[in-house]
Amino acid sequence: MPKVAISACLLGEKCRYDATDNRDDVLITKLEGCELIPFCPEDHAFGTPRPTMDLVKTAQGSRALSNKTGTDLSFAVEGYARSFFDTHTDVDIFIGKDRSPSCGVCSARLYDEEKNLLTIDEAGLMAKEALARGIECFDAEMY
Numbered sequence: 001m002p003k004v005a006i007s008a009c010l011l012g013e014k015c016r017y018d019a020t021d022n023r024d025d026v027l028i029t030k031l032e033g034c035e036l037i038p039f040c041p042e043d044h045a046f047g048t049p050r051p052t053m054d055l056v057k058t059a060q061g062s063r064a065l066s067n068k069t070g071t072d073l074s075f076a077v078e079g080y081a082r083s084f085f086d087t088h089t090d091v092d093i094f095i096g097k098d099r100s101p102s103c104g105v106c107s108a109r110l111y112d113e114e115k116n117l118l119t120i121d122e123a124g125l126m127a128k129e130a131l132a133r134g135i136e137c138f139d140a141e142m143y
């Protein structure tokens with residue numbers, strides 16, 4: 001049975017920044033027969049609801065900065081991602097919510113420090129960790 005790590009909001013968990021979900025029933029049906037391992041780095045790190053954050057190109061690389069305070073929130077998401085994949089070492093597939101700065105695989109928006117949009121095909125911080133570990137990764141809308 002394939003093991004699929006998946007953004008929890010896609011399964012109906014109300015863990016988005018505004019305490020809503022991104023439930024995708026078509027995707028859930030496609031994944032019947034798979035073992036689903038949900039994750040939500042932002043809920044774990046910051047709770048729900050929470051301020052939004054954006055990926056910003058800085059001298060330190062792509063960082064997730066709070067839209068409320070400008071604080072670099074990346075470390076908590078990256079730490080969660082490392083711990084998640086250290087625990088779940090046998091994940092076959094990663095499915096992330098498209099466009100998320102944490103979970104998007106090749107659909108996250110990257111801004112410069114003046115908030116100009118640079119690209120729309122960046123990997124979010126958790127997806128980046130999955131890609132670095134050689135896991136097959138998909139944006140939800142592309143699966």
Ligand code: SF4
Pocket residue numbers: 007008009010015016017039040041042043097100102103
């Ligand atoms: S996209 Fe990722 S971080 Fe955002 S609510 Fe869904 S699982 Fe959590």
